[in-house]
Amino acid sequence: MKKDILSLLPAELEQELESLGEPKFRAKQIFSWLHRGVRDFDQMSNLPKSLREKLKENYELYHPQVLRKQVSQLDGTIKYLWELADGNAVETVVMQYKHGNTACVSSQVGCRQGCAFCASTIGGLVRCLEPSEILDEVLFSQLDSGLVISNIVLMGIGEPLDNFNNVMRFLELVNHPEGMNIGMRHISLSTCGLIERFDDLAQRDLQLTLSVSLHAPDDETRSKLMPANRGRGVQKLMEACRRYYERTGRRISFEYAMIDGVNDTEKHARLLAREARSLSAHVNLIPLNHVEERQFRPSTSGHMKAFIKILEDEGVNVTVRRRLGSDVDASCGQLRRKMQNEKNPRPETVE
Numbered sequence: 059m060k061k062d063i064l065s066l067l068p069a070e071l072e073q074e075l076e077s078l079g080e081p082k083f084r085a086k087q088i089f090s091w092l093h094r095g096v097r098d099f100d101q102m103s104n105l106p107k108s109l110r111e112k113l114k115e116n117y118e119l120y121h122p123q124v125l126r127k128q129v130s131q132l133d134g135t136i137k138y139l140w141e142l143a144d145g146n147a148v149e150t151v152v153m154q155y156k157h158g159n160t161a162c163v164s165s166q167v168g169c170r171q172g173c174a175f176c177a178s179t180i181g182g183l184v185r186c187l188e189p190s191e192i193l194d195e196v197l198f199s200q201l202d203s204g205l206v207i208s209n210i211v212l213m214g215i216g217e218p219l220d221n222f223n224n225v226m227r228f229l230e231l232v233n234h235p236e237g238m239n240i241g242m243r244h245i246s247l248s249t250c251g252l253i254e255r256f257d258d259l260a261q262r263d264l265q266l267t268l269s270v271s272l273h274a275p276d277d278e279t280r281s282k283l284m285p286a287n288r289g290r291g292v293q294k295l296m297e298a299c300r301r302y303y304e305r306t307g308r309r310i311s312f313e314y315a316m317i318d319g320v321n322d323t324e325k326h327a328r329l330l331a332r333e334a335r336s337l338s339a340h341v342n343l344i345p346l347n348h349v350e351e352r353q354f355r356p357s358t359s360g361h362m363k364a365f366i367k368i369l370e371d372e373g374v375n376v377t378v379r380r381r382l383g384s385d386v387d388a389s390c391g392q393l394r395r396k397m398q399n400e401k402n403p404r405p406e407t408v409e
């Protein structure tokens with residue numbers, strides 16, 4: 059089996075070159091070609107032919123293909139559906155904000171977390187993405203769109219903490235000064251709350267933003283919406299958030315999709331305000347995106363306003379996410395889902 063060369067860190071690449079009997083300085087050259095999007099060893103023009111041949115023999119390289127690309131007429135948001143080497147597909151969304159262009163990347167093919175409102179989880183988990191595949195989402199979105207990506211959110215398909223090692227390696231790669239050099243402060247990692255990973259993440263002392271998909275401040279509502287809450291619970295989640303905040307000094311952000319009649323009452327707002335304030339957490343409200351296969355509806359604007367007012371009166375830092383790309387299915391898993399419905403109604407599932 060050929061090795062996935064793009065997933066290697068520079069020090070590992072040096073070791074590989076040594077074992078091939080080549081000088082270490084070649085590692086830097088190769089890393090630089092790879093991270094500029096070159097996917098053909100023969101295009102690495104400063105490497106001798108003999109080395110290029112050895113690389114071809116030992117390593118695999120893949121150029122992800124655009125299966126579908128949709129550009130929003132409303133705000134220029136671009137949604138890509140990428141085909142991976144094994145024929146699976148994942149989505150990446152590029153959003154243009156004032157503070158910079160942001161890529162929303164997937165970390166798994168499908169998802170096993172089962173959130174009741176989410177499209178990504180409908181066919182279950184197929185497999186985790188390799189670090190190289192996540193990196194390529196950012197790199198080829200930048201190359202194809204011509205938009206310089208300065209920010210990343212791990213908020214596409216999949217649960218990043220369920221693919222912990224590969225996601226950590228992706229972060230090292232994308233953050234590397236000889237690579238895309240995207241600063242950790244410009245990266246957000248979103249999780250449904252796999253708290254057993256929070257301490258590991260905190261220990262790495264990354265300056266990224268941890269976004270926690272809370273969606274309900276009480277166990278009754280949250281366990282209904284998010285199976286990941288069952289057996290863990292909101293209080294344990296809050297304790298894990300506190301440890302993370304204390305250890306890293308980085309404020310947590312709570313994602314909260316407003317669902318009509320489910321999590322948008324005054325009672326929910328007050329409970330949420332209490333938890334957010336005690337952690338100095340930021341609350342990001344998301345008007346629920348309607349997913350065809352799901353029965354949930356977004357909250358009315360009246361309920362949203364009342365909810366926001368309670369949070370603000372309690373001194374919570376709250377924002378409402380702008381809906382970008384609503385004309386291009388730019389939310390979680392919807393494009394991949396559509397493709398699957400067209401091609402194959404029951405995708406292969408791995409648990």
Ligand code: SAH
Pocket residue numbers: 171173175176177212213214215216217218248249250251269270271313314315344345346347348349389390
């Ligand atoms: N698995 C991770 C990241 C992927 S989803 C997580 O759970 O955080 C990114 C965000 O979109 C999460 O907050 C998720 O709960 C939310 N989301 C999923 N489906 C949604 C929908 N239909 N409407 C609004 N937000 C949704």
